[in-house]
Amino acid sequence: MELKSKVPSGPIERKWDKHRFEMKLVSPANKRKFTVVVVGSGLAGGAAAATMSELGYNVKCFCFQDSPRRAHSIAAQGGINAAKNYQNDGDSVYRLFYDTVKGGDFRSREGNVYRLSQVSVNIIDQCVAQGVPFAREYGGLLANRSFGGAQVSRTFYARGQTGQQLLLGCYQALEKEVSKGGVTMYPRTEMLDLIVISGRARGIVVRDMVSGEISSHLADAVVLASGGYSNVFYLSTNAKGSNATAIWRAYKRGAAFANPCYTQIHPTCIPVSGDHQSKLTLMSESLRNDGRVWVPKRKEDCGKRPQDIPDADRDYYLERKYPSFGNLSPRDIASRAAKEVCDEGRGVGPGGRGVYLDFADAIRRLGKEKIAERYGNLFEMYQRITDENPYEVPMRIYPAPHYTMGGLWVDYNLMSTIPGLHVAGEANFSDHGANRLGASALMQGLSDGYFIVPLTIGDYLGSNKLEPVSVDSPEVKATEAAVRQRTEKLLSVQGSRTVASFHRELGRLMWEYCGMARSAEGLKQALAVIPKLRDEFWHDVRVLGTGAELNQSLEHAGRVADFLELAELMCIDALHREESCGGHFRVEHQTPDGEALRHDEQFAYVAAWEYAGDAQPPVLNKEPLVFENVPLSQRSYK
Amino acid sequence: MHPLAFYRSTIGKKIIMGVTGLIGIAFVILHMAGNLQAFAGPRKLNAYGAMLHGPLNELLWVLRIILIVAVILHVLMAYQLTMRSRAARPIGYEHREPQVSTLAARTMKWGGVLLLAFIIFHILHFTTQTVDPAGMRGMTDVAGDRDVYGNIVASFQIWWVAVFYIAAMIALGLHLYHGAWSSIRTLGYAKASPNPLHRRIALVVAIVVWLGFTLVPLGVIAGIIR
Amino acid sequence: MNLTLHVWRQPGPDARGGMERYEARDISPDMSFLEMLDVVNESLVESGKPPIAFDHDCREGICGSCGMMINGVAHGPMRGTATCQLHMRSFGDGDTIYIEPWRSRAFPVIKDLVVNRSAFDRIIASGGFITAPTGSPQDANNIPVAKRDADEAMDAAACIGCGACVAACPNGSASLFTAAKISHLGLLPQGQPERERRATRMVAQMDAEGFGHCTLYGECQEACPKQISIDTIARMNRDFLVATRHEHEEKVLGGG
Incomplete structure (x- = not known):
């Protein structure tokens, strides 16, 4: 597998502008001929869906919650960073970029991070225009606070409910497009597989969680914005429903999974x-x-x-x-x-x-x-x-x-290794390296959703000639059949243990061996136990009811089944990364005073894992990381 | 917005109820003030009655028409909204514990029905004298005016008439309390405050009206009005 | 502690439902209400009975997924608290708890305690937004907003869309939900251009969904986990009234 980051050449300040100019455009009249499927309605997915509809694309947006307003972005409390320098305290786009690269312990891609910092200022403008009630000073101007290890005050906030207010702004924009007919919303609908035809992502297979009906939605491009996978630990700050199924299914269809071991413990x-x-x-x-x-x-x-x-x-x-x-x-x-x-x-x-x-x-x-x-x-x-x-x-x-920096590998266009499959927000690996700074998750979600994916999708659609596809094609039928078979299998085990008991056990295991501190010995132990637990799951799980109704145990079982596979990949990645960086702390690799010790010569790369079949170990692909602007150094906060 | 759309909307209907309710409040305050003249003796009250039916007759009819239209609209809207509210919850709760709604708010519906019954009885009793429990139909006082005063005294000496009036006035007081402040809110005039001024004004209006109307039958029972 | 639960069970949208009795054993006072239901559900599954379906997600009181009538009170006995943040220490050993879904024609039951609240989405879609397509709006600080207005807008914007206001309202009215959004956007300078249209459209949609009317009982404000005030309803009515007058005038002018 060849990993082409597609970061444009030239000075870092000019990369995004240059890229925007070089990207292919789709004429307004042609946009409505294209259908884009968006999975997830949080900051990244909701913003992408609304913006693409505004541009004229035909958008179908899916979420497992009963309303797009409930996506887990809503729970973010603290704030959103932006390099506005309203406080005149020396902030700049470059400083936010610098802080983010350093905060990520030099494991992120400079080009992406710089663009994120550039776009951050537009996000605040956009949100204020939408009516997000950010905190204000008595003079009527926006208030800022310092947050999460930053020495400047660049965080915008709305009481302790910033994520909620940003999401509601985004949700309102989304509903505006729903009323105009540009977006069709599919709530209580769960993506269970990705349809790949001739090597391109061409749609998804979903289950209607109320009727249980399994159906396919074809598209010209697919955007996954389904969030992170912290729930692999069972106990996490994520919502109970947050899951890795969408990205895990995409991984198994050929999308590389980058840095799965980078998890943030808040x-x-x-x-x-x-x-x-x-x-x-x-x-x-x-x-x-x-x-x-x-x-x-x-x-x-x-x-x-x-x-x-x-x-x-x-x-x-x-x-x-x-x-x-x-x-x-x-x-x-x-x-x-x-x-x-x-x-x-x-x-x-x-x-x-x-x-x-x-x-x-x-x-x-x-x-x-x-x-x-x-x-x-x-x-x-x-x-x-x-x-x-x-x-x-x-x-x-x-x-x-709390948060997973790892996720599906994407290039500068936020496209995964499957052409046509774009990944936005926490679901991708792109901007935070091995550790995310506070108030940067909201920034990245909205940056991807409002300002990046809607443009790069145009480049993809404009520069590729897509064959027409039909729901009767063998690929669609086969993917649907695989989903049905899996659902039936889960229901047919009729074992003795509840889904939650497996999830709890997996969570304890991961917290113990792949949590805040990891060792080769512990990871090897986890790698020995996880397959056994997975096997036990498929032989002894008890899921009652049928597939043709609202069945919360069945939903949970499908998600836990995927976590049981993802957990293994996380441990493989953690074991292979013989260094400590950011949220990944290997006890064998620490400085004499107990700080994380990186090994840049060997590990300054993105580890993008490629699925090679259930019987084979995953294949490691490396994208080397080059630091031209922020010199590699040991992080010090002393 | 089309006027019909306004009429069809729940807020439009509520606004109609609010406005007609406020008309009703203005009327009952005037009515009460008139009634209190009973304490000034038969001549005063009967002359007041004669003035309304004599020189001010046209004005009286204008007011009566406004009032009748207001009552009809008020009742019609109340009926429609009540039906709507029933339809909004076809399956009720097995257990429900109201938390804060006041007695006044909860009795708006049945209190309103009681008041409607009372108003009909009241008109038949004092205005048209179709119902004449005290046998005062056609009686006049020494000046030849209709003996309103005499009817009041004779009627309120009949226990069930007095009880009905007093009970109806309690319903009226409660209805006015919730009605007065909620109409003001419904019409959109409300400053944010946990104990807003209009709520206190509504309380004063309700108490004054209730007291003013109740004093007359009480006065008769106590023998102050004879 | 041990509790007796009476829970509304209904297998599907068109099925008949009824109250079923369950025993909840060895409940810790530190559990949240939903964790108590988790325990009951696990024991139900273990004994081969279908678990109780209920909506929940963030379990920290912000997503608005959860919500049930607990002993006849929306979100249970603790003020300003969503069901997920209610803890069992609010109950006593041996208590009997009645649990029912939100009841409203506009919120049909899907299963057990799960109801369909998409009516709320349609109310927002009808006008609960500021039309500001993604692009390059002016700098955020070019729109000063008085702190008082911003704070008041935030109070209204705190709505989590759980539906407790509808559930608690004796009339099944969605006025508090609708008014909260109308107030939030109407208090901000950015929300002015669409203010009147927003009020007429959202009110029309609210009515079309079959919600009841507002009689200002105040039950909604009491049930609201974010304690949104019914003052917002006065704002909604004011905007609605003003819109009635203006749009009528517009039409007259246009016609002339």
């Missing part, structure tokens, strides 16, 4: 309270702007009430280890530091898996009112879940799987 989540736990709740990273993270210096103090531990006996470990960034250290670093102190036995709360996030100093300094104004909704949410009042006792937090 440092500030509410700790697990018991075995019943069904998901983890994120507490916005913005809390670290005013909260101080600590654990007791001595193990013996862990059982004490936090207010009874004097300052001298507290270890503000982030401030101690990273004096210049302190509590605002990037996510991977803060998460790992929390794990370390808990591994030392100094964790607090049930099971010793938690650290304090303390607002006492901030309340003393700014007053309770100011803190309530900044974080009131988050404090309420914390109290609802834990029954503890964070104004009086410090919050307890612990890292949790």
Whole structure:
């Protein structure tokens, strides 16, 4: 497999402009002759669908939720970055680019990241024009805050509900196009396979989750914007329905999967309270702007009430280890530091898996009112879940799987290795390297959806002559048959274990061996266990009911079946990457003071895995990464 | 928007209800003020009645027509909206616990029906005197005016008439309380506030109207009006 | 703790439904309400019975997927809280809990507690947007918005589209949902050009879906997990009234 990144030549500032000029155009009259299928209705998918319809394409948009407004982008709390430099604090497109490449631990593609930074300013303009109610200063201008390891204030926000407001803006644009007839929306419809004809992506096979009907939707191009795969860990901050099925099916049809082991563990989540736990709740990273993270210096103090531990006996470990960034250290670093102190036995709360996030100093300094104004909704949410009042006792937090930087490999046009299959948002691997900075996920989703895919799709459609296809073609029939067979197989096992029990077991395994710290030994162990668990799943899972009705167990079973395969690829990738970078921390590769140690000579590449059949190991393809603008260096936040 | 589209929309219907309701409120306040003249003695009240039916007769009819149209529209809209609301939930809840709705809000429908019955009875009783429990039909006072005062006194001395009136006035007070403030909101005039001014005004209007109307039968029962 | 549940079970959209009784054993007070249902469902599957279908996704109170009548109250006893954020410590050992789907003609039941809320999407599609096609609009800071307006718009924009307002309304009205969007966009300068058209179209669509009317009981605002105020409804009515007058005038002018 040849990986052509197609990053345009020339100086980095000019690449995107040059590319936009060089791309083929489709005339307005011809656009309506093309049908584009979009899977997912979050920031990337919803924005792409709405924008392509505005341009004149015929768009079909699919989501498994009951409404496109519920896509998981909605849960993002903190904000969205943009290099507006409204605060005059030295920000620029170049600085956002630089921060993102460095924050990604030099495992992303410079050209893509630069374009993302350029487009970031347009996103804010677009969202404001749509009526997104961003926070404002008394003068009426937009407010900004610093966020997630940035030393400038470039984050735009709407209370603690930025993702919701951006998504609603995008959803409203989408519904506007639905009413005009440009977009046909298919809610409660799940993509179960990709149709590939003559080597090109030509449609998808879906299941109507209400009637159970399986059908095919043909298209001239397909956009996958189906989000990330953190739910492979069972417990994550993702929505319960978030799944990898769309991208996994595409992988099995020939799309390369890049860097599957790059997962982000978010440092500030509410700790697990018991075995019943069904998901983890994120507490916005913005809390670290005013909260101080600590654990007791001595193990013996862990059982004490936090207010009874004097300052001298507290270890503000982030401030101690990273004096210049302190509590605002990037996510991977803060998460790992929390794990370390808990591994030392100094964790607090049930099971010793938690650290304090303390607002006492901030309340003393700014007053309770100011803190309530900044974080009131988050404090309420914390109290609802834990029954503890964070104004009086410090919050307890612990890292949790949150985001996956890995995803389907795409070129500069966001096209995968299957021609015609474009991948946008978290589903692709493109911009964050081995670690994503806070408030950059929303930026990437909207950048891909509003400003990139709608243009590059035109280039693809304009420069390729597509054969007409029919639902009666053998490829379509075969793909549909495969989907039906799989569904029937899931229903016919009639074993003894629930789907959730398999998912929980897989999650525990992945968290243990492929979580915040990974070792060759642990990964090998996981690789030995996962196939057994998968085998047990296919022989002993119990899915009741039929395929011809709303059947939530069946939906879950299909997703878990795919996670059971993806988990293996994640471990293979993690094992092969003999270095530590960003969210991928191999215990064998660390500096003497415990920081991630990269091996740039050997591993400055994108690992794009190619499916080679169920019986064969996947094939590794490498896309070398070249750093012409940001010199390779060790990340330091000290 | 086409006027018919306005009429067909639920908000249009609510606005019609609000406007006709406010007309009704204005009327009951005037009516109540007139009634209170009972405390000034028979001459005063009967003369007031005679003035309305004499020199102000045309004006009275104009007001009556406005009022009749308002009542008809109000009742018609209430009926249509109630039917609509029933259709909006064909299968009800096995268990439902209202959280905040006031007694006034919850009794709008049946209180309204009671009021309609009352208004019909009231017109038959005092205006046309078709219903004449006290046997006062055609009676006049010393000045030759219709003896409104005498009818009031004689009627309210009959226990069930007094009870019916007092009960109806409680329904009216509740109806006015919810009706007054919600009409103002329905018409779109409401400042954001947890305890908005129009809600307090509505409360005052409701209490004043209820009290003003109830004082007369109470006055008769207490022997102040004789 | 142990609980007795009475849950609405209905196998499909056209099937007959009824309340079924279940026992929920060994429930921890730290569980969320949905985690309690997960436990019940796992035991149902283990005993070969179909699990209770209910909508849920983010489980952090923002996606708006979940929603059920819990003891006759939309989203249950805790104020300003979606079902997923309700925890079992709000109940006592031995309690009986009645669980029913949202009831509205416009929200037909699909299965058990799952209802079809696509009527809300159609209301938004009818006009709940600002027409600003993706492109190069002016710089974001060229449109100053008074903080008060921005804050008030945000209060209204917080709606998660769960449908609790409809479920709690004695009239089955969608006024709070519709008014929240009309208020959000109508409070912002960007929303002015389409303000009146938005009000007439969204109200017409709301009516066409078969929702009831608003009598300002205030139940919706109480049930709303985001505590959106019924003040928004006054705004909607005002915009609707103004639109009635203006569009009529427009027509008269055009005709002349």
